[in-house]
Amino acid sequence: MTIASSDADAAARAVAMVKWLTEDAEIGKIYVGTVKKVVDFGAFVEILPGTEGLVHISQLAKERVNKVTDILQEGDEVVVKVLEIDKQGKIRLSRKKRWCHCTERRSSITESGSFSEEIDHVGPSPSESGCNAVPA
DSSP: OOOOOSOHHHHHHHHHHHHHHHOOOOTTOEEEEEEEEEETTEEEEEEETTEEEEEEGGGSOSSOOSOGGGTOOTTOEEEEEEEEEOTTOOEEEESTTGGGOSEEEEEEEOTTSOEEEEEEEOSSOHHHHTOOOOOO
8 A cells, every 4th residue: 555645744644544444453452442332241342443352241350340330331431451362353351451551552533533642651550560561
């Protein structure tokens, strides 16, 4: 694919937008997603455009969760980590494993149609959470 523009910044934004729209989920990566559907056994979260994964009820919090709706509602924004992608492409997500990184890259398309990318602080530092992972 070729992207051409007389404006270098616009070309860079276009390339970043195409990458974001065509990106595949990666095991171990942290995403900010939107809860699309809540079921008895967990919640389906869209982590990339057209890509959803399941956060099982056992992965919602460190403590026991009686009902998914005690923690999440449809439309909620949630930080999740990809734990596994099986051979059929099903994505297993976790909320309780997400705190092993200090930063999160968030890409989105704004209401005006422009592409934005931010680096957000997510959760406590590795030393505070007891995690030995290197911050993203």
